[in-house]
Amino acid sequence: MPMEHIFRYADRVYRHLNDEGLLLGSVSREGRFNFMTVGWGFLGVMWRMPCFIVAVRPSRYTYRLIEDTGVFTVNILPKGMEGIASYCGSVSGRERDKLSDLKIKASKGVKVDAPIIQDCPIIYECVVRYKFRLERDRIPRDILTTIYPSDDLHTLYLGEIVYTRIDESRVDLL
Protein backbone atom coordinates (compact mmCIF):
# COMPACT_ATOMS: atom_id res chain seq x y z
CA MET A 1 0.00 0.00 0.00
CA PRO A 2 1.57 3.35 -0.97
CA MET A 3 2.60 5.37 2.10
CA GLU A 4 1.49 8.71 0.68
CA HIS A 5 -2.09 7.42 0.64
CA ILE A 6 -1.94 6.83 4.39
CA PHE A 7 -0.61 10.33 5.09
CA ARG A 8 -2.94 12.18 2.77
CA TYR A 9 -5.01 14.51 4.97
CA ALA A 10 -2.79 13.72 7.99
CA ASP A 11 -3.17 17.38 9.05
CA ARG A 12 -6.92 16.85 9.39
CA VAL A 13 -6.46 13.57 11.26
CA TYR A 14 -4.21 15.32 13.80
CA ARG A 15 -6.58 18.27 14.12
CA HIS A 16 -9.40 15.91 15.07
CA LEU A 17 -7.13 13.94 17.42
CA ASN A 18 -6.36 17.13 19.29
CA ASP A 19 -9.95 18.32 19.23
CA GLU A 20 -12.98 16.07 19.76
CA GLY A 21 -10.93 12.86 19.33
CA LEU A 22 -11.01 9.89 16.97
CA LEU A 23 -13.15 6.78 17.30
CA LEU A 24 -11.26 3.61 18.14
CA GLY A 25 -13.25 0.58 17.05
CA SER A 26 -12.73 -2.83 18.65
CA VAL A 27 -14.46 -6.20 18.72
CA SER A 28 -14.90 -8.94 21.30
CA ARG A 29 -14.08 -12.60 20.69
CA GLU A 30 -17.82 -13.14 20.26
CA GLY A 31 -18.05 -10.42 17.59
CA ARG A 32 -19.57 -7.62 19.68
CA PHE A 33 -18.54 -4.15 18.43
CA ASN A 34 -17.42 -1.24 20.62
CA PHE A 35 -16.13 2.29 20.05
CA MET A 36 -14.22 4.56 22.38
CA THR A 37 -12.81 8.04 21.83
CA VAL A 38 -9.04 8.57 21.73
CA GLY A 39 -7.20 11.86 21.94
CA TRP A 40 -3.67 10.53 22.20
CA GLY A 41 -2.06 8.67 19.33
CA PHE A 42 0.33 8.77 16.41
CA LEU A 43 0.08 8.18 12.69
CA GLY A 44 3.53 7.19 11.44
CA VAL A 45 5.98 4.62 10.16
CA MET A 46 7.74 1.78 11.99
CA TRP A 47 9.72 -1.13 10.56
CA ARG A 48 8.84 0.25 7.09
CA MET A 49 5.16 -0.26 7.92
CA PRO A 50 2.54 2.46 8.04
CA CYS A 51 1.14 2.38 11.54
CA PHE A 52 -1.19 3.98 14.03
CA ILE A 53 -0.27 3.93 17.71
CA VAL A 54 -3.10 4.30 20.20
CA ALA A 55 -2.82 4.70 23.97
CA VAL A 56 -5.42 2.77 25.97
CA ARG A 57 -5.75 2.58 29.74
CA PRO A 58 -6.33 -0.92 31.19
CA SER A 59 -9.55 0.28 32.84
CA ARG A 60 -11.20 0.69 29.42
CA TYR A 61 -13.43 -2.07 28.07
CA THR A 62 -11.62 -1.47 24.76
CA TYR A 63 -8.37 -2.60 26.41
CA ARG A 64 -9.87 -6.06 27.08
CA LEU A 65 -11.12 -6.31 23.50
CA ILE A 66 -7.82 -5.33 21.87
CA GLU A 67 -5.95 -7.69 24.19
CA ASP A 68 -8.30 -10.51 23.14
CA THR A 69 -8.47 -9.95 19.39
CA GLY A 70 -5.37 -7.92 18.42
CA VAL A 71 -7.16 -5.66 15.95
CA PHE A 72 -8.62 -2.15 15.94
CA THR A 73 -9.83 0.57 13.62
CA VAL A 74 -9.41 4.35 13.74
CA ASN A 75 -12.36 6.32 12.40
CA ILE A 76 -12.25 10.07 11.76
CA LEU A 77 -15.69 11.59 12.22
CA PRO A 78 -17.04 14.29 9.89
CA LYS A 79 -18.21 17.66 11.20
CA GLY A 80 -21.58 17.53 12.88
CA MET A 81 -20.98 14.14 14.49
CA GLU A 82 -18.94 15.42 17.45
CA GLY A 83 -21.67 14.22 19.84
CA ILE A 84 -20.68 10.64 19.00
CA ALA A 85 -17.11 11.29 20.15
CA SER A 86 -18.22 12.82 23.42
CA TYR A 87 -20.63 9.93 24.15
CA CYS A 88 -18.09 7.23 23.24
CA GLY A 89 -15.54 9.08 25.37
CA SER A 90 -17.63 9.13 28.52
CA VAL A 91 -19.66 5.90 28.53
CA SER A 92 -18.20 2.38 28.74
CA GLY A 93 -19.15 -0.47 26.47
CA ARG A 94 -19.06 -2.62 29.58
CA GLU A 95 -22.29 -0.96 30.73
CA ARG A 96 -23.96 0.15 27.52
CA ASP A 97 -24.28 -0.80 23.87
CA LYS A 98 -23.09 2.56 22.53
CA LEU A 99 -23.94 1.77 18.93
CA SER A 100 -27.58 1.10 19.64
CA ASP A 101 -27.77 4.08 22.05
CA LEU A 102 -26.45 6.37 19.30
CA LYS A 103 -28.31 4.63 16.48
CA ILE A 104 -25.20 4.52 14.32
CA LYS A 105 -24.50 1.83 11.80
CA ALA A 106 -21.18 0.02 11.98
CA SER A 107 -19.91 -2.89 9.97
CA LYS A 108 -16.96 -5.23 10.06
CA GLY A 109 -13.78 -3.79 8.53
CA VAL A 110 -12.56 -4.89 5.11
CA LYS A 111 -9.37 -6.54 6.41
CA VAL A 112 -10.03 -6.88 10.17
CA ASP A 113 -13.00 -7.96 12.29
CA ALA A 114 -13.04 -4.68 14.26
CA PRO A 115 -15.87 -2.32 13.29
CA ILE A 116 -15.86 0.71 11.00
CA ILE A 117 -18.35 3.57 10.70
CA GLN A 118 -19.14 4.00 7.02
CA ASP A 119 -20.00 7.70 7.43
CA CYS A 120 -16.39 8.48 8.37
CA PRO A 121 -14.41 10.02 5.48
CA ILE A 122 -11.15 8.44 6.69
CA ILE A 123 -10.76 5.00 8.27
CA TYR A 124 -7.62 3.03 9.14
CA GLU A 125 -7.81 -0.71 9.83
CA CYS A 126 -5.00 -1.99 12.05
CA VAL A 127 -3.45 -5.23 13.27
CA VAL A 128 -1.47 -5.00 16.53
CA ARG A 129 2.19 -5.79 15.85
CA TYR A 130 3.69 -4.56 19.12
CA LYS A 131 2.52 -3.26 22.49
CA PHE A 132 4.12 -1.82 25.56
CA ARG A 133 2.82 -0.70 28.90
CA LEU A 134 4.19 2.58 30.20
CA GLU A 135 6.46 2.05 33.18
CA ARG A 136 5.89 4.07 36.35
CA ASP A 137 9.60 4.71 37.10
CA ARG A 138 10.23 6.13 33.61
CA ILE A 139 7.47 8.71 33.76
CA PRO A 140 8.26 12.26 34.96
CA ARG A 141 6.87 12.94 38.44
CA ASP A 142 4.64 15.84 37.38
CA ILE A 143 3.01 13.61 34.72
CA LEU A 144 2.51 10.81 37.24
CA THR A 145 0.67 13.04 39.68
CA THR A 146 -1.49 14.81 37.09
CA ILE A 147 -2.23 12.04 34.56
CA TYR A 148 -1.82 8.87 36.63
CA PRO A 149 -3.12 9.49 40.16
CA SER A 150 -4.66 5.99 40.19
CA ASP A 151 -1.92 4.03 38.39
CA ASP A 152 -4.04 3.33 35.30
CA LEU A 153 -0.96 3.45 33.03
CA HIS A 154 -1.64 3.39 29.30
CA THR A 155 -0.66 0.52 27.07
CA LEU A 156 0.49 1.71 23.66
CA TYR A 157 -0.64 -0.49 20.79
CA LEU A 158 1.30 -0.22 17.57
CA GLY A 159 -1.10 -1.25 14.84
CA GLU A 160 0.09 -1.90 11.33
CA ILE A 161 -2.31 -0.14 8.97
CA VAL A 162 -3.45 -2.97 6.75
CA TYR A 163 -6.21 -1.06 5.00
CA THR A 164 -7.01 2.63 4.56
CA ARG A 165 -10.25 3.99 3.27
CA ILE A 166 -10.35 7.62 2.20
CA ASP A 167 -13.65 8.79 0.79
CA GLU A 168 -12.42 11.69 -1.37
CA SER A 169 -15.97 12.92 -1.94
CA ARG A 170 -16.42 13.46 1.81
CA VAL A 171 -13.04 14.70 3.10
CA ASP A 172 -14.30 18.28 2.91
CA LEU A 173 -16.62 17.33 5.76
CA LEU A 174 -13.63 16.86 8.06
Ligand SMILES: Cc1cc2nc3c(=O)[nH]c(=O)nc-3n(C[C@H](O)[C@H](O)[C@H](O)COP(=O)(O)O)c2cc1C
Ligand atom coordinates in the same frame (compact mmCIF):
# COMPACT_ATOMS: atom_id res chain seq x y z
C1 LIG B 1 -11.67 13.65 23.80
C2 LIG B 1 -11.39 12.37 24.55
C3 LIG B 1 -10.19 11.71 24.35
C4 LIG B 1 -9.89 10.51 25.04
N1 LIG B 1 -8.71 9.87 24.81
C5 LIG B 1 -8.43 8.70 25.42
C6 LIG B 1 -7.22 8.00 25.14
O1 LIG B 1 -6.39 8.41 24.28
N2 LIG B 1 -6.96 6.84 25.82
C7 LIG B 1 -7.84 6.35 26.77
O2 LIG B 1 -7.55 5.29 27.37
N3 LIG B 1 -9.02 6.98 27.04
C8 LIG B 1 -9.34 8.13 26.38
N4 LIG B 1 -10.54 8.77 26.62
C9 LIG B 1 -11.50 8.17 27.57
C10 LIG B 1 -12.29 6.99 26.95
O3 LIG B 1 -12.77 7.32 25.65
C11 LIG B 1 -13.51 6.66 27.87
O4 LIG B 1 -13.04 6.26 29.13
C12 LIG B 1 -14.46 5.64 27.27
O5 LIG B 1 -15.68 5.70 27.99
C13 LIG B 1 -13.92 4.21 27.30
O6 LIG B 1 -14.84 3.37 26.67
P1 LIG B 1 -14.84 1.78 26.81
O7 LIG B 1 -14.87 1.45 28.32
O8 LIG B 1 -16.09 1.35 26.11
O9 LIG B 1 -13.60 1.29 26.17
C14 LIG B 1 -10.85 9.97 25.96
C15 LIG B 1 -12.08 10.63 26.15
C16 LIG B 1 -12.35 11.81 25.46
C17 LIG B 1 -13.68 12.50 25.67
